[in-house]
Amino acid sequence: MKVAVIFGGQSTEHEVSCLSAASILDNINGHEVVPIGITKSGEWFFTNASSKDIASGRWTELEKYPVFADLQKKTLICCGNPLAIDVCFPIVHGKNGEDGTLQGLLELLGIKYVGSGVLGSSVCMDKITANRLFESAGIRRAKWFPVLKGVNDGLEDIKTEAAKLGYPIFVKPSNAGSSVGITKCFDENGLEKALETAFAIDSRLVIEKSIEDPTEIEVAVMGNENPIASGTGRIISSNEQIYDYDAKYLSGTSQTLIPSGLPNDLENAVRQTALRAYSYCGCKGLSRVDFLIGKDGEININEINTLPGFTSISMFPALFIATGMTYSELIDKLICYALN
């Protein structure tokens, strides 16, 4: 198979995507890889760079060839020739990668791809929409309400609603990722600033009650009609309040525990909930489903990431590797799901 690995992109998770792509390039077996990088300004290039240069970001300084989408011929074009691709593995996180836009382009080009389609991708990217779906499926989450710019964004009204939830609360952009624009507010004094911070990212916000001292649990799910769930993994963030960008990628002191150590019945309940949420939101291929378990053991779903970090030490691959699969087998399996 000729597999186009698309990486990089314009979101805050550009660097993580490059690391994920490098891991895929290093471990993919029995396929010809066509690496396509998207710069931070959104230009697409075919690159011959080594996985090391892709991981470090140096690929952008090396020789690279512009890639165009030809909607007449329904193909990607490079150097005047069609790129004959059997399947695409987009590993672009966040905006314009994980949100259905890239998937829409691949649909228009008639190229098969790993991961969720337009619907599943966009639904899971938008916290307001995903929350509504979780609720309609009877999947528990922290109490919340939406705030829409120009609709219900009056400070006094928001204060009244927030007081009903009870502090502390989280103020989040509906569409973002990497904890960007998220603030934890301990009382109404911080609310105005938190709203400003989140509105700088998105015109749609989520305000939700904080689950205090949560156990952060993640489950990897893969497949199409009959998906399978890994065991659970646990995140212990170096930042006590928010597992944020710094804690995730920079400080290097956050820990992941596999297995998570949840009691068996809770472990199984979380896995079943992850499968239900995955199917209910129309996910395909792969996703990481994240939970916040409360002190009484109540299972709150937090979010679904349809293109989670994919380095060999990232939670998604690590959870399936823990079931006995190799990283290379995992890539193969995802390619099979894409072709079916």
Ligand SMILES: Nc1ncnc2c1ncn2[C@@H]1O[C@H](COP(=O)(O)OP(=O)(O)O)[C@@H](O)[C@H]1O
């Ligand atoms: N309701 C909540 N209660 C407790 N902690 C939360 C809550 N919502 C978010 N967090 C913390 O903030 C982090 C980022 O929030 P999340 O909704 O996952 O944003 P993102 O989509 O940017 O990853 C979570 O991993 C968790 O540590």
Ligand SMILES: [Mg+2]
């Ligand atoms: Mg998250």
